[in-house]
Amino acid sequence: MNKRAVGYELVVFVTQWGLMLFGFGVLTKIIAPLNLVSTSMFLGLYFDAAVKGLIALVLSVTWLFIWDRQVRLYFHRRGK
Amino acid sequence: MANTIAILIALGSFPVSLALTRFFMYWNLKHGIIGIDVHKLNRPKIPEMVGVAVPITLVLFAAIYAMVGGSSSIPLLAYCLVVGLAALVGAVDDRLKLRGIFKPLLTLLCGLPVLILGLAFPGQVYTSTLHVPLFGGYHLPVIYPLTILVAVSVTSNTVNMLDPLNGSMAGGISIVAGGLLIGSLLVGAGSTSIFLYASLMFSLLGFLYYNRFPARAFAGNVSQLSIGASVGALAILGRTEIASIVAIFPNIQNSFFFLSRIRRFTEHRELTSKPTKLLPDGRLADSEDPRAPLTLVRTLLIGRPATENEIVSTIWMLFLTSASLAVITLLLTGVPR
Numbered sequence: 143m144n145k146r147a148v149g150y151e152l153v154v155f156v157t158q159w160g161l162m163l164f165g166f167g168v169l170t171k172i173i174a175p176l177n178l179v180s181t182s183m184f185l186g187l188y189f190d191a192a193v194k195g196l197i198a199l200v201l202s203v204t205w206l207f208i209w210d211r212q213v214r215l216y217f218h219r220r221g222k
Numbered sequence: 223m224a225n226t227i228a229i230l231i232a233l234g235s236f237p238v239s240l241a242l243t244r245f246f247m248y249w250n251l252k253h254g255i256i257g258i259d260v261h262k263l264n265r266p267k268i269p270e271m272v273g274v275a276v277p278i279t280l281v282l283f284a285a286i287y288a289m290v291g292g293s294s295s296i297p298l299l300a301y302c303l304v305v306g307l308a309a310l311v312g313a314v315d316d317r318l319k320l321r322g323i324f325k326p327l328l329t330l331l332c333g334l335p336v337l338i339l340g341l342a343f344p345g346q347v348y349t350s351t352l353h354v355p356l357f358g359g360y361h362l363p364v365i366y367p368l369t370i371l372v373a374v375s376v377t378s379n380t381v382n383m384l385d386p387l388n389g390s391m392a393g394g395i396s397i398v399a400g401g402l403l404i405g406s407l408l409v410g411a412g413s414t415s416i417f418l419y420a421s422l423m424f425s426l427l428g429f430l431y432y433n434r435f436p437a438r439a440f441a442g443n444v445s446q447l448s449i450g451a452s453v454g455a456l457a458i459l460g461r462t463e464i465a466s467i468v469a470i471f472p473n474i475q476n477s478f479f480f481l482s483r484i485r486r487f488t489e490h491r492e493l494t495s496k497p498t499k500l501l502p503d504g505r506l507a508d509s510e511d512p513r514a515p516l517t518l519v520r521t522l523l524i525g526r527p528a529t530e531n532e533i534v535s536t537i538w539m540l541f542l543t544s545a546s547l548a549v550i551t552l553l554l555t556g557v558p559r
Binding site: 171214 | 355356357358359360362363364365468471475479521522523524526528536539540543544547551554
């Protein structure tokens with residue numbers, strides 16, 4: 143068993159957890175209160191939700207990208 | 223008091239799951255429902271789909287709790303339907319060997335009972351407010367209901383993907399359920415979600431008795447998908463959405479790196495490049511095949527082979543870490559549920 147790999151996994155988990163809390167904080171405090179699309183226009187509520195959903199999606203992809211880079215940095219380099 | 227009764231009723235799911243597992247071991251073996259344990263040198267034949275004992279126990283005890291627990295039966299009905307539908311998809315996959323793309327698509331439908339019953343009985347099944355650790359919460363009247371379908375599909379498939387070794391799924395998810403149970407108790411969650419988490423944990427422990435190394439029973443897609451769907455449904459019913467994501471970090475990493483390398487939904491059996499290989503001394507090692515996916519097991523084996531038992535213990539330790547982080551997440555959320 144690669145003990146160093148196990149330790150590195152734990153570091154990755156804690157880092158991703160911290161980033162996740164930060165990301166949800168950004169969504170709650172900054173993105174959610176914004177009126178990105180006027181809710182008075184036709185289907186405005188839904189467009190507003192869609193735009194915010196897209197921002198959340200971008201943040202999620204960024205979060206996974208950081209996870210990907212962390213794991214590849216150690217494991218892929220060692221695995222080759 | 224209500225939580226104590228909930229846990230006591232849920233405790234009964236351990237012997238029931240144990241007995242059902244034992245029954246299905248013999249029944250499936252007798253009817254030729256078997257799989258081969260490819261991570262053993264002698265490649266023993268093991269009864270497959272025995273994990274069906276878990277969804278049966280979950281549904282049975284949810285029905286019992288609905289009758290004697292005195293809580294609303296609508297969330298329990300939604301939970302039973304989600305678990306039952308996911309088990310059905312898994313059973314069909316076990317018998318007909320569906321293509322990889324069908325499982326995520328069919329499991330999308332498994333979340334429908336939560337969505338439909340939630341719309342029919344507002345406030346009883348889910349609330350559209352997402353509670354975020356440290357930062358309060360926000361209302362998602364449009365996005366939240368749509369996310370339910372995706373959530374159940376993702377959790378069921380990600381749990382399905384991390385069961386390569388004896389006891390890895392059953393042990394891992396029982397740790398997840400245990401962690402979320404402790405967290406829910408600490409934040410004062412409702413007795414229904416306490417019961418459902420306890421029931422999931424005890425049912426899995428009953429199955430784990432026969433599934434642990436060296437396994438005498440295999441779970442099969444029927445239980446992997448239903449257990450994953452159960453985790454997803456519970457995240458919504460118990461309002462533990464973010465903590466549940468944290469608790470299944472090992473599953474998320476495994477699935478993400480599998481998909482990012484293979485770039486399509488496929489079955490492990492269809493892979494031409496295997497992530498691990500069995501050594502002549504019975505230990506498992508990294509296959510060193512650059513085309514193989516970087517699964518969680520493979521990351522733990524890079525450079526150093528290990529026995530199956532050692533790897534499973536390490537996976538459980540990773541689950542213990544993620545479950546601890548999930549408990550902290552629930553405490554930081556700080557909302558009485």
